[in-house]
Ligand SMILES: Cc1cc2nc3c(=O)[nH]c(=O)nc-3n(C[C@H](O)[C@H](O)[C@H](O)COP(=O)(O)OP(=O)(O)OC[C@H]3O[C@@H](n4cnc5c(N)ncnc54)[C@H](O)[C@@H]3O)c2cc1C
């Protein structure tokens with residue numbers, strides 16, 4: 001039987017944009033998307049797509065990518081399709097604006113997963129590179145009453161079980177859970193595959209399913225905010241760097257050692 | 267849940283001793299509890315808790331809830347969650363503090379969702395809005411490019427604190443406190459995940475997290491071989507070697523070398539970066555270092571905005587000279 005895999009992927013501001021382009025609108029307490037720098041699929045979510053496709057390489061599987069937000073750059077969000085995913089579901093509504101409130105996002109995604117009939121395996125990124133919350137997947141697992149395994153670097157499915165190499169501070173552990181289960185993955189999973197030309201052609205033909213709030217069976221009692229954002233600011237860095245300059249690079253290295261000795265740090 | 271009262275710390279008693287991150291939480295919790303004018307307690311889960319309970323009291327806990335159960339001897343998320351859910355419902359704390367350790371990263375969000383409340387994730391600093399009795403949490407977002415101040419709208423207000431954000435306060439064995447045994451019923455069938463193997467890939471020498479001197483290398487090193495030079499310098503100073511994610515992703519060093527937002531948080535006295543550009547996500551893991559040194563050939567690199575001392579130059583020339591001079595200075 002084909003393994004039904006769902007991947008949760010978020011569209012984010014490119015985290016590799018130059019720091020100088022990072023701007024906050026103090027009034028609305030929001031980060032202003034940098035002009036001329038297109039958004040990207042959250043990096044760890046590309047790892048999640050890759051993890052799903054690896055399973056699909058080895059056995060019969062379908063991969064559905066789900067994303068929630070208020071606006072989407074369709075060409076950006078189609079990247080997982082061009083990598084080889086089968087289907088794209090966009091939960092798009094003004095009410096789904098990118099917020100720091102993971103509780104609300106998890107409710108949305110869980111409602112969509114239910115509407116899609118559930119999955120054997122849900123794969124997510126470890127965290128979204130905008131708010132760095134690292135909570136939505138665990139919330140989805142909690143709402144749907146599923147096992148969760150976080151920080152995977154290798155994900156295999158066999159005999160109705162998922163087997164994950166999960167990163168721990170001094171190495172990794174091998175963790176198993178019966179399906180259905182949810183797994184989050186990290187960049188240690190390895191470089192996501194590049195879209196092939198054929199994949200890109202196939203992706204252009206595919207139309208995403210788009211659902212608004214009205215299409216989802218959302219529990220009003222669960223839609224109260226959980227978090228209030230009181231302030232958002234860029235921290236001031238007032239470090240003055242003393243540049244050590246010798247006669248040449250090697251001499252600078254030597255002078256640096258003397259400086260550190262003088263300061264008693266070595 | 268009603269308003270709740272008191273500050274509850276989810277403690278770590280692995281190996282029967284109070285974990286260092288719990289001592290850090292106790293430092294943060296003491297201020298929070300006294301600003302609220304409420305009690306500070308610690309929850310300990312495991313099968314041998316007596317020593318850790320006394321240590322928690324010495325570090326400032328007024329109460330310790332000892333949750334003893336053979337199934338809690340080792341961390342397993344479903345057992346731990348179930349026990350913590352029962353405890354939180356019973357004692358109804360106003361504030362819950364969790365350390366964002368490997369276990370806390372999973373436990374804190376799941377516990378918050380299970381209780382139907384919000385979580386202030388990855389906090390560097392927590393304080394109290396005394397009038398509203400709300401916890402105010404400062405947390406880096408957007409890879410450390412910005413700081414968000416958030417509060418939780420329901421009770422308990424849960425915050426996950428980044429390890430090393432707080433210094434533990436000194437233990438005082440004359441402190442008095444109460445140890446309360448909290449029985450839980452757990453069923454082995456609750457466990458939905460099972461650890462079938464653990465592979466430890468510990469680096470030789472000083473541990474990166476504990477080292478007082480760290481030398482880290484980045485993409486500009488160009489390959490795995492130059493890390494031998496970093497090892498040499500680190501060894502002379504009794505330090506450890508770290509790396510940027512770019513070096514890890516290139517496969518030059520194992521992933522447990524990674525310093526940063528999604529790697530290790532380190533607070534050494536001296537942090538020497540070699541061919542690292544100083545991206546905010548890297549700095550998120552090392553900005554607590556006392557002295558940062560940058561060796562980079564690009565004078566415009568961001569690392570020079572973060573470093574105390576810098577050398578603009580090619581590491582291939584700078585590093586050997588630095589190493590030789592350090593050797594001479596420290597070994598006579
Ligand atoms: C969500 C997220 C999480 C992340 N987490 C982390 C994390 O935990 N840790 C982390 O490190 N990164 C992390 N990153 C990546 C981070 O954004 C940067 O991409 C990364 O830190 C860059 O590594 P680097 O400085 O080694 O490489 P680069 O940015 O490529 O810098 C290389 C530097 O080497 C210098 N150089 C080149 N040749 C020489 C030479 N011969 N001599 C001297 N200098 C030279 C260059 O001038 C340059 O400044 C994360 C990114 C995201 C999106």
Ligand SMILES: Nc1ncnc2c1ncn2[C@@H]1O[C@H](COP(=O)(O)O)[C@@H](O)[C@H]1O
Pocket residue numbers: 008009010011042044045048066067068069102105109123124125126127128129131132133134135136137
């Ligand atoms: N709006 C969203 N749409 C789809 N997936 C999301 C969304 N927000 C979070 N996720 C998933 O949850 C992971 C962790 O996100 P976060 O908890 O926001 O840091 C991401 O890597 C995604 O896999």
